[in-house]
Amino acid sequence: MQRIGVFVCHCGTNIAATVDVKKVVEMAKMEPGVVHAEDYQYMCSEAGQSKIINAIKEKHLTGVVVCSCSPRMHEATFRKAAEKAGLNPYMVEIANIREHCSWIHKDMEEATKKAVILARAAIAKVNLDAPLQPGESQVTKRALVIGGGIAGIQSALDIADAGYEVDIVEKLPSIGGRMSQLDKTFPTLDCSACILTPKMVEAAAHEKINIYTYSEVEKVSGFVGDFTVDIRKKARSVDMSKCTGCGVCSQKCPSKKIPNEFNRGLNNRSAIYIPFAQAIPNVPVIDRENCIKFKTGKCGACAKNCAAGAIDYEQQDEIVTKKYGAIVVATGFDVIKLDQYDEYAYSQSKDVITSLELERLMNAAGPTKGHLERLSDGKAPKNIVFVQCVGSRCSDNRGKSYCSKICCMYTAKHAMLIRDKYPDTNVTVFYIDVRTPGKNFDEFYRRAVEEYGVNYIKGQVGKVIPQPDGTLMVQASDLLDNKQILMEADMVVLAAAIEPNKDVRKIATMLTASIDTNNFLTEAHAKLRPVESPTAGIFLSGVCQGPKDIPETVAQAGAAAVKAIGLLAKDKLTTNPCTAKADPLACNGCSQCMNVCPYGAISYEDVQVNDHGVRETRRVAVVNNALCQGCGACTVTCPSGAMDLQGFSNRQIIAEVDAICR
Amino acid sequence: MSIEAKEEFRPKIVAFCCNWCSYAGADLAGSSRLVYPADVKIIRVPCSCRVNPMFILRAFEKGADGVILCGCHPGDCHYTTGNYYARRRMTLLFSMLDFIGVENGRTRVEWVSAAEGVKFSQTMNEFVEKIHSLGKNVRLEDIRCRN
């Protein structure tokens, strides 16, 4: 019989507000094997952990049940505490009375009843727990970074500088990401390209960094320390080793009317193109969907004009399979589509643009060579209206519930730059709140108002009405004057909400990493492990985890890199000891378990057995603990029940079932 | 019959959740405060393929009114193939239970990813409602287990 201690956590009021913890303690004491039960404000705290440690020592506990938050949160914490007290860590079970109970039930009596049952199930399981010893697994000393924006580049550089190999996989033909599309950066107003390009070059030149552009992650298998990843290198149709990046092909390409993604579709590009001047690699790619050669078989202008003979129409997608110890996700963001916001006339008027489009319009390398002009008639705008929170902070189904965080600052930047360059232009910003929490951020915003004369009006724009003369009528409210405003503008800039890259769901699924309802990757702990995914070996860098600006992104990228380095620095990881184990006396040697094992962890050996006096040689299953990941597929296939899973044994699960149905 | 027989029916529902997707989905439902009835009790298993038909029959024997198995979506299994085996096993088992006359609404498999807190909660709400409509499970229960 075990000597079990039960520890019930209040989690402040998170649990205690809906679950009568004292009652849980009282009921737990009545369960078989329980020799100690107590509650505490925060079991995961140092004080809470020492309560567990002391009880193990004083009461000679052989098993521990902690009724607290999800085992995905603190199982490791409590196992470590038990280990400190000399108890095998696998003698600890968690009853999840927070996520699965107190947080979803409102009625105290009902929640308490359920918490008691969950505690009973955990106690029943601990009663059948056996000490387990973890094994070891190898760490592949290479990291994969998914996404080649500033977040991915920074993470890759930091990991590579620590001496580990890093591969960057970027979906687009060049690394650089969103930051490469920006003109200037707040709050210092330095040019985005000037600070990003050196980083791109450094990454490309780094001997430890290998960049796969125009490539996508196709398949991920394995686990922390030992991921196997298939990377699809999409056919570029250009031989990277031959191309000199001269750009003649793009000039000669007759298919020139394709919206230029880099310029947000504000101008056109050719079918063979280099996305932007500072692209890395500086090698074009053929957009096969729009290439005349691929569509009709005729043309071939690029091949004819390529002096290096680099054009290769026959090139095929290539799958590269590589092993990695750690994976950093840096998939970034996009701005939301505005087709549901009719009132702002985004799709009716060319002069209603998003802020990211404005970045391109103001950029010297952009479609207007940096001259601010109306896209409808090329005239310089005299009255510009900025609209904040377009699709952010919305509880309707058109927008996003969160604050996009960067818009207040970039709008102040835009307003300031316009007033600086075109002092006779009137700039009005309609805002709900101006949010400037950041170093030198509020000073920056104040400068826009006080020094540059940007007109900030507290109130929201209700409607933008294109006028026959080409101007735009902006209808808004001024909440401080309690007035309705009708204002003529010739350009309206919308601060559209940002959202995670649409591919992130697919990638998260491959990585078995959690994502939230807004498609942001979930961190292992919102406060304490903000750059790790709950899935071991997966780290989060940049906006894929939540809205953030460049300095925050770079900081997080570095933090994710450090976490990855910490993992790669280990030679071995301890493996999950919850592996399958065959009982040689009950095993039929029928090979069914081997057939379903995804890891090839089961083999057969002829062994001498003594089955209650019958001595014979039998073919029995043997599990390789280093390969077994503990899924349990074999245990169900085994008709005799000879195969069992340590830590989740048949009897344990049945005991839990019994405790719940009791 | 005692007077208590009129007492409101509170079904006993056992939910087996795989550690990687569905248990995390249930956690997400919790942290998003997405309410579902307390009748649902979750048992954590490493993978949906760990669930032995014995466990399900055992639950019914001990008085469960419904058993639901949640795992990663096909193709997303943490162990790559576990849920495919679970899918075949459960299809056959459920068909057999239906064959011997156990209402097929009492068993269910749902694929719930770690991101689908909403789906988890919705599924549990639906399932509890279904069990309510079916009433107490009397066909598989071991009457000795009734209290």
Added chain:
Amino acid sequence: MQELISRAKELLADNTVARVLGWRAGDLPYNPEAAYFETPESLDEFVYDGFCGANLSKMMIEASKLEGKTLVCLKPCDTYSFNQLIKEHRVDREKAYIIGVGCKGKLDVEKLRKMGIKGIQKITGAKLTDDCENLEIETIYGSKTVSYKDAMLERCHVCKGKEHMIYDEIIGESKDTKDADRFAEVERIEAMSPKERFEFFQKELSKCIRCNACRNACPACSCRRCVFDSTKFDSAQKANVDDFEEKMFHIIRAFHVAGRCTDCGECSRVCPQGIPLHLFNRKFIKDIDQFYGEYQAGADAESKGPLTSFTFEDVEPGIVAERG
């Protein structure tokens, strides 16, 4: 039969085999029993007739552990079970000398009893060398003639065919006796309401006395240690005290052999209570055929069974409810 005996004697004499696994006459004309014969003389007691329904392939698990080869007599349907046992490494092909014996359908004494035939003293017309059209039965109340077909085991009406799947040599002629639809009964039950189905199985299964004859006869149910005898699932066999017990036992038994059961029908043949246990297996086979493509366990000794394989497009368990 004589040909079979002389051939067996020959093989024993030249030490090709160390023993013969066949049948010996029982105390009544209709209950021959499985037996080992180790000397040519003992083979005089060997019988093989229409009542030799027992599937001997399972006995080869133990015979495989013995010194020398064992000559085993397998009917066409028994060879499926043998193949399946090879696949599962339970029997050693090298230790078996398989004589594929002819079969014209096996008989069920219960069928005769149901016709009101009692006090049977002698039955003629059941030998393999007979044409097996009619049976002449002498009883203490006089003699009767019965159509051979009417006395056949249920499984023979859905005969898998007269071909042996594996053998070293074939002795005797076989006949395909199929004259019914294998899944007709399963379909009949499927068409009932849930309540009727429940009552049907409740009635049938409540007859179970947990004698374990089905388990002992079944060639697929050959675990060294049955889960129902083990402490691993807290399901160790107990006296029957409740109707849940036998449901659990029979569902799990059928599940454990699902995809491995060759539909040999031994479970129903040996059940002393006459429970149509084969219906559970047939239901699984029918579902497997429908959901995952037709599969005959034991048709070969290599293929992966339907429960140890999958496709990405498999049906969802919800199909059970959708199908209604």
Added chain:
Amino acid sequence: MSAYTYGNTANAAERIKEISGVNPLKCMKCGKCSATCPAFNEMDIKPHQFVSYVQNGDIEALAQSKSLWKCLSCFACVERCPRDVKPGKLIDAARQIVIREKGQNYLKADEIPELLDDETPQQLLVSAFRRYRR
């Protein structure tokens, strides 16, 4: 004592919330409702203020306001509110409790001519009649 009495004002605010199905606490005070309100200039209490009046429980002021009868029920504010607060519905609800307070709980058909004046939008009367007639 004014013509309209609502007893406990907190109760009246609750009733408005109940009738409209609106939670004024969701308002983030952006003012988008007032931005495009066609009757804005006619109103003494503006649509966005309406929300905070309900929030603060000052129903007496709302009941006395001109705005109550100036709102065209065009629902532009309902359509565009990013927070699903629907000021138009709040105004509508306030109107309802004022109307219901008149003697009986329901609008009588013979009262309509009396209510018809230049100030009251006709749409309001039509919709009120449709909803409250016996």
